[in-house]
Amino acid sequence: MDEATPANAYDTDVFIVGTGPTGATAALALATYGVRAMMVSQWSWLANTPRAHITNLRAAEVLRDLGLEEEIKLYAVPWDQIGDTLFTTSLAGPEIARLRTWGTGDDRSGDYLQASPCTMVDIPQTYMEPLLVKNAAERGAKVAFSTRYLGHEQDEHGVTVHLLDRTSGHEYSIRARYLIGADGAKSAVAENIGLELVGHTARAGTAYVRFKADLSKYVAHRPSILHWIMNPAANFGEIGMGLLRCVRPWNEWIAGWGFDKDAGEPDLSLERVTNQIRTLVGDPDLEVEVEGSSVWYVNQQYALSMSDGRVFCGGDATHRHPPTSGLGSNTCMQDAFNLAWKLAYVIKGYAGPELLETYSDERAPVGQQIVARANQSRLDYGPLRECFDTQGPDGIASVEAGLARLRATTPEGARLRARVVEALDKKSDEFNALGVELNQRYTSTAVAVGPDTGAEVFARDPLRYVQATTRPGAKLPHAWLVGANQHRTSTLDITGHGKFSLITGLSGQAWKQAAIRLNLPYLRTIVVGEPGYEDPYAYWARIREIEEAGALLVRPDGYVAWRHTRDVWNSETAETLLNEALSTVLSLQEDTGMTAEDTTIHAVTG
Numbered sequence: 001m002d003e004a005t006p007a008n009a010y011d012t013d014v015f016i017v018g019t020g021p022t023g024a025t026a027a028l029a030l031a032t033y034g035v036r037a038m039m040v041s042q043w044s045w046l047a048n049t050p051r052a053h054i055t056n057l058r059a060a061e062v063l064r065d066l067g068l069e070e071e072i073k074l075y076a077v078p079w080d081q082i083g084d085t086l087f088t089t090s091l092a093g094p095e096i097a098r099l100r101t102w103g104t105g106d107d108r109s110g111d112y113l114q115a116s117p118c119t120m121v122d123i124p125q126t127y128m129e130p131l132l133v134k135n136a137a138e139r140g141a142k143v144a145f146s147t148r149y150l151g152h153e154q155d156e157h158g159v160t161v162h163l164l165d166r167t168s169g170h171e172y173s174i175r176a177r178y179l180i181g182a183d184g185a186k187s188a189v190a191e192n193i194g195l196e197l198v199g200h201t202a203r204a205g206t207a208y209v210r211f212k213a214d215l216s217k218y219v220a221h222r223p224s225i226l227h228w229i230m231n232p233a234a235n236f237g238e239i240g241m242g243l244l245r246c247v248r249p250w251n252e253w254i255a256g257w258g259f260d261k262d263a264g265e266p267d268l269s270l271e272r273v274t275n276q277i278r279t280l281v282g283d284p285d286l287e288v289e290v291e292g293s294s295v296w297y298v299n300q301q302y303a304l305s306m307s308d309g310r311v312f313c314g315g316d317a318t319h320r321h322p323p324t325s326g327l328g329s330n331t332c333m334q335d336a337f338n339l340a341w342k343l344a345y346v347i348k349g350y351a352g353p354e355l356l357e358t359y360s361d362e363r364a365p366v367g368q369q370i371v372a373r374a375n376q377s378r379l380d381y382g383p384l385r386e387c388f389d390t391q392g393p394d395g396i397a398s399v400e401a402g403l404a405r406l407r408a409t410t411p412e413g414a415r416l417r418a419r420v421v422e423a424l425d426k427k428s429d430e431f432n433a434l435g436v437e438l439n440q441r442y443t444s445t446a447v448a449v450g451p452d453t454g455a456e457v458f459a460r461d462p463l464r465y466v467q468a469t470t471r472p473g474a475k476l477p478h479a480w481l482v483g484a485n486q487h488r489t490s491t492l493d494i495t496g497h498g499k500f501s502l503i504t505g506l507s508g509q510a511w512k513q514a515a516i517r518l519n520l521p522y523l524r525t526i527v528v529g530e531p532g533y534e535d536p537y538a539y540w541a542r543i544r545e546i547e548e549a550g551a552l553l554v555r556p557d558g559y560v561a562w563r564h565t566r567d568v569w570n571s572e573t574a575e576t577l578l579n580e581a582l583s584t585v586l587s588l589q590e591d592t593g594m595t596a597e598d599t600t601i602h603a604v605t606g
Contacts, residue, residue: 005157005177012038012142013347015161015176017149017189019046021125021332022315023182024132028066029340031139033498035347038174039136039182040147042166046133049210049292050124050247050254053225054082054102054326056437058475060118061558062337065496068135069118075131076121077225077249080104085431086227087384087424089399090282091218091244096230096388096406097424098222101431102326108432115438115466116478117490122225124247125329149188152179154310178343178356179311182336185299187317193308195318199301199371204237204378205261206296206322208254209273212289215281216250223249228381230388232397233279236260238378240385242280255280261297268293298322298378302371306360312339319367324377325430327370330437335363341498341556342446345586350522352587358444366440373463377430383423387416429463438466438475446555447473448562448584470545470552472560479539484532491540494533495554499524500561502578505548506530510568514575520582520596522556553581561585 014030016023016039023039030037055063055076063069083104087097102120103112112119137143150162150171159179164171181189190197219227227244234242237258245254255277259266273293278286299320306318314335321328339359345351392401406416439462449472458467468477476491483489495501499522504511506529515525528535528544535541546552549567551574554560562581568574582596583589 009175010036010158010177011174012036012176014038014178014180014343015159015174016040016180016182017161018180018182018184018315018317019133019143019145020129020182020184020315021052021132021329022317022336023180024129024136025062025066025333025336026180026182026314026340027141027143028068028132028136028139029337030344031136031141032066033340033344035340035344036140037136038142038144038176039133040144040149040163042146042148044146046129047125049294050126052125052128052323052329053122053245053247054330055121055123055128056326056330057112057116057118057120057434058437058440059330059333060120061116061492062333064118064492065337065558066135068131071131071135072123072128073121075127076123077246078121079119081223081249082120082122082225083431084222085224086222087230087241088227089231089403090229090280091215091227092282093399094403097384097420099424099427099431101224101226103432103434105432108434111434111465114478115434115468117480117492128329149183151192152189152311154179159310177310177347180336180339181311181313181317182315182332183317185316185320187313189311190303190313190317193311193313195303195305195308195313197301197303197318197320199299199320201299201301201320202261202297203300204298205259205266206237206256206298207259207266207268207293208256208296209268209277209293210247210252210254210291211273211277212252212291213277213281213286214251215244215246215253218281218283219246219250229280230385230402231279231399232390233276234258235385235390235397239381241381242276244280259295265295268295298375300371300375302367303364306335306364306367307356312356312359314339314363318364319371321371321374322378323374325370325374325433325436327374327436331366331370334366337557338363344498345522345556348522350586354587355446358442358446358587361444362442362446365443369440370436373433373436380426380429383426384420387420387423433463434466435462435464440475442473442559445587446561446585447559448553448581449473450563450565452565468543470543470560470563472562474560476552476554476558476560477543479535479543480537481528481540482534482536492558494526496556496558498522498556500556500582501526501552501554503528503544503552503554504550505544507549507567508551510549510571510574511551511578513571514578517571517575518579518582518596523582551578553578553585555585 013036019041083101146166148164229242234257243256301320303318315332390397390402553562
């Protein structure tokens with residue numbers, strides 16, 4: 001258990017460096033769980049550019065659990081407006097292909113609706129961060145801006161963090177039980193604890209220009225937040241296409257294109273970028289208001305571990321990659337969601353400190369996976385780009401030359417068009433990758449895998465399709481139940497929210513009695529079939545993978561911690577099994593010999 005040091009020996013329980021998606025989500029979750037949290041930023045405010053924007057299903061579920069989903073929707077571009085993605089010579093010019101992305105197509109929308117009670121949305125980081133920080137502060141988290149992290153020391157009982165108030169120049173220290181480094185790709189916290197990162201940095205360069213222009217006549221009838229421009233004006237690099245990203249429909253945009261980083265920084269003069277935007281749009285007279293320009297570099301780097309003692313890192317501090325596949329801020333929020341409940345349980349005395357080691361065990365492999373996926377998604381543009389060879393017979397590249405080849409009424413033209421179809425399908429590994437988002441599996445001591453759990457075999461492509469399962473280490477599947485008010489409620493709504501959930505069926509009364517006897521403050525019991533949890537559609541019955549009097553133990557982050565697939569009719573047997581499972585998952589036995597049953601007393605008196 002966490003040491004019995006008085007709470008007043010600490011200025012805060014958890015100190016967080018960084019107010020981006022990782023830090024703000026951690027502060028929000030901790031405050032929601034009743035844990036004292038403080039986060040700081042060296043800047044005077046939050047994100048000043050729209051950077052991250054896609055919110056995938058798993059991140060949406062995290063926001064739903066934390067009570068922000070509906071508020072996020074007020075500021076987000078809805079699902080049905082984000083996915084009619086063009087591959088075109090310009091917005092005004094001839095199209096080469098379209099792809100229904102983010103599950104919006106007729107062939108995939110059902111998969112997305114079946115997988116989650118949420119929908120994907122697009123909300124720029126300039127809107128997401130203030131919502132996260134506002135709600136964290138409203139729930140009790142402390143926030144300080146213009147405050148720079150200088151360093152820290154940790155000991156057996158806590159962490160002393162050294163800070164600089166950039167406004168006054170005053171240096172001071174904060175004492176906390178734990179420290180979270182959520183300070184981005186140049187993380188000082190990660191550097192100070194010596195996290196080992198493998199991979200490459202700055203392996204390609206991209207120019208981004210933020211601008212305002214009314215492009216509604218080009219896109220409102222085919223709405224999407226991403227459009228790819230296949231044009232000689234923007235054909236450099238491994239993607240080899242220009243990008244027009246909608247920030248706010250349909251008058252705030254980002255234009256992007258690759259550049260040769262070995263030749264130095266690109267020309268981003270007002271004249272140059274204005275002409276480039278007009279070329280990508282295909283309107284030489286377009287009125288453009290350029291708001292700012294920048295360059296960024298493609299990284300392919302991840303941390304082998306994400307913690308050292310009482311210090312934890314997450315988000316871009318531990319996985320650095322391009323925005324392809326839209327995995328960045330989503331993974332950041334999931335890192336925080338995984339860590340926050342574990343910190344809360346150790347601080348409250350519900351779990352042993354070894355539980356905190358499972359954060360790195362579970363999230364570091366995910367970081368490695370998403371770094372590889374994001375970079376592979378860039379490479380996967382190659383086959384499509386190769387189908388549009390713009391080199392003319394005179395050696396001059398032109399859109400017309402590419403279109404002539406692509407539209408040729410010859411065997412070669414037919415083969416080329418078949419290659420377009422094949423290459424376009426490959427891009428679903430990026431743009432319709434439901435499995436990448438929801439098939440993450442955890443292996444750690446916070447997951448108790450029974451002897452009856454063999455190796456998982458995926459029935460369909462694990463990149464594109466989610467495999468709903470209740471096997472330990474998987475996310476609890478979504479299924480619609482019917483609540484006491486006769487409204488539908490998701491299995492994700494009745495679990496989570498800071499507690500473990502024991503799920504059984506009507507004949508699982510032994511489990512219900514076992515939970516009553518254990519009387520744990522962090523455990524709720526859900527008997528599917530009783531009022532409030534009825535299964536008239538039989539959706540749950542079809543996917544639960546346990547007998548009706550079996551049981552599932554679901555963690556606060558929505559992942560299955562343990563299951564007993566066979567019926568149990570004796571309450572004493574159920575109590576023994578449940579107590580053992582909780583003690584294993586919460587690292588209790590290794591710490592002090594306590595079991596889950598003992599934590600009821602400890603939580604009150606410890």
